[in-house]
Amino acid sequence: MKIGKLELGDKPLFLAPMEDVTDPSFRVFCKEQGVDMMYTEFVSADALVRNVNRSLRKLELMDAERPVGIQIYGNDIEKMVVAAKMAEAANPDVIDLNFGCPVKKIAGKGSGSGLLLDIPKMLAITDAVVKAVNIPVTAKTRLGWDSESLVIEQVAEQLQDVGVKALCIHGRTKEQMYNGIADWTLIGKVKENPRINIPIIGNGDVDSPQKAKQFFDDYNVDGLMIGRASIGRPWIFKEIKHFLDTGELLPPLTIKEQAQLMDEIVQKSCAMIGERRGILHARRHLAIPFKNLPDIRPLRIQLLREKTVAGISEVLMQIGDKYADYSEADSA
Structure with a gap:
């Protein structure tokens, strides 16, 4: 799998961006456990523009964690462009656009998955950021706002058309938050779409080596992103890698x-x-x-x-x- 010129190998595993979780130390630890690519905690474009120290610290990267992406969120086009340029100056491998966070303080203000209610603005932000930076831009989103607006198949095409180099899809709607079972069938349909030529990364309920293999086999995704299942047990990446390579489970840790x-x-x-x-x-x-x-x-x-x-x-x-x-x- 490649993102732009970035080579990630076959069936790569990604560490999801998580607020107050994917700090530098945890990213380095996950790298040691076999993760192929990681993302920073998601960063507010508005906070970067205002030079908020806590947000500026999130841009600090180390060579030991590469390849790594910086994920930004916001709903103002100009601020997202400024934030993307600030992120690019930190020398990440990619810039990722957060169109998937469902929490009220973000989605409720029209950022994150809130942009699933305003697809034209989502596309305008993406287009502006892609044109403003010189490194690959990727995006992460959900199936739609709710079960009545499952727009991911069209949105995937549109995001590709404005220049994203890879797309991660969480198999839930915004309204589902993290409840219920992730629906991978729509992720699979996006991957099967003959118009889609960018890598598709699946996310949602990847919490065991067996499920990881199943999702790769059944939906032909290019990579898997793991979030909550890595909290408290980041060795899940090592377990999955071993199972994919050998077909055998590692013995449980003592x-x-x-x-x-x-x-x-x-x-x-x-x-x-x-x-x-x-x-x-x-x-x-x-x-x-x-x-x-x-x-x-x-x-x-x-x-x-x-x-x-x-x-x-x-x-x-x-x-x-x-x-x-x-x-x-x-x-x-």
Whole structure:
């Protein structure tokens, strides 16, 4: 699969852009686990134009995470062009346009998936950004606003016509948010469309190696994007890669191995963005594993309340030792 001149190999896996999740430390960790391409947290064009420090920090990239894209969102054409140029100056491999975020504070203001209610503006933004920058522009969107407006087949053609070099499709509508089951049939129809010649990346419910293989086999997509399933278990990329390559599942991690990897995530996060911010970012990962182990509640509460790297490492060591005879399968 290629995006412009960027070669990503066969059946690449993408880390989805997620607010307060895909910070640099998590991106680097996922890269080590086998992800082929990643995206920053999504960045507000309005905030970039106003030089908001928190948003400007999201443009900071490292060679260790490449290839990487910067995703921007907004509904003002001029601001999106300025933001795209600012993003380009950070030297990403691609700029991605967020036409898919369903949360109220974004979609409700006409950005993200809110632009599914204004396709002409979506296309005007895309056209303007493509013409303003010299690197590939990609986009991510959904099937439509709701079940009565499943517009993705037409929108995919239109986005291709104004210059996007790849399109990621989440198999839900805006109204579905993240509920229900993703509908991959429409993603497959887009891929089958003889007019479509850009890569199509499927997204939604890719949460196991078996599903990943099924989606590749049944819908012929060029790549898969994984978001929520990587939170708390970024080794899902390694599991999927192994299964696609060999047809065999990796043995489930032991709880001790899980605890060690969680500790590495915390260490990386704090080393890159400072202890306080690093722990806040890491907590969303710490909250996922171990939860179904017997009598784990006191240790989980302690783990999520710790305010130092040393304290978290100590609790994770206790969990690894206490549940040395358990594997990840026992805590699922």
